[in-house]
Amino acid sequence: MENHMNxxxxxxxxxxxxxxxxxxxxxxxxxxxxxGYNTNLVDLRSERAPSLPGNFDLVIAGSSIAMFSWVGKVKxxxxxxxxxxVPTAVFITCGTAIEDEANARSRFLDRVINRIGLNPELTLVxxxxxxxxxxxxxxxxxxxxxALYRRLEFLTRKITLYFYIx
Ligand SMILES: Cc1cc2nc3c(=O)[nH]c(=O)nc-3n(C[C@H](O)[C@H](O)[C@H](O)COP(=O)(O)O)c2cc1C
Numbered sequence: 001m002e003n004h005m006n007x008x009x010x011x012x013x014x015x016x017x018x019x020x021x022x023x024x025x026x027x028x029x030x031x032x033x034x035x036g037y038n039t040n041l042v043d044l045r046s047e048r049a050p051s052l053p054g055n056f057d058l059v060i061a062g063s064s065i066a067m068f069s070w071v072g073k074v075k076x077x078x079x080x081x082x083x084x085x086v087p088t089a090v091f092i093t094c095g096t097a098i099e100d101e102a103n104a105r106s107r108f109l110d111r112v113i114n115r116i117g118l119n120p121e122l123t124l125v126x127x128x129x130x131x132x133x134x135x136x137x138x139x140x141x142x143x144x145x146x147a148l149y150r151r152l153e154f155l156t157r158k159i160t161l162y163f164y165i166x
Contacts, residue, residue, distance in 0.1 A: 015071025065094035091124035
């Protein structure tokens with residue numbers, strides 16, 4: 001399977017307000033790089049969005065949720081991906097994910113990708129990354145981070161499978 005992945009390029013693009021979506025995107029990019037993919041990481045709020053199409057075999061785009069809203073630049077980038085017919089995977093990072101992942105998925109993820117008209121290969125809902133250093137953390141921090149790692153493992157396995165069958 002390693003050979004099959006050689007030369008596959010994945011863009012991981014994110015929009016964050018407080019850093020959790022960046023953390024998630026950085027973990028995904030590092031994980032995939034380690035698996036042998038060519039990986040690029042882009043902050044859509046502070047860098048120019050890379051040009052499409054054809055430059056990437058898969059775009060993974062993720063947005064922070066605040067006040068029920070995505071980061072606008074992630075939505076506009078996903079519209080570009082749709083127009084360019086680039087395969088996508090989409091994740092959101094939001095507080096609701098801690099308590100009710102299904103609710104977070106339907107309210108914040110499915111609704112928006114439907115409105116964009118996107119049909120992603122994979123989707124992922126992640127919670128905030130909580131800083132659990134003394135004086136900063138919450139008891140749920142470690143649990144939450146471990147759940148994030150488990151899901152990243154799952155996502156990257158699915159991406160490997162996606163390339164294997166496509
Ligand atoms: C001002 C503010 C508004 C928020 N609004 C929502 C919300 O509407 N729904 C939700 O699930 N989480 C909400 N949250 C929690 C964020 O989604 C959570 O902190 C997430 O980690 C933000 O991602 P980021 O760190 O990448 O910006 C909010 C947090 C803040 C600080």
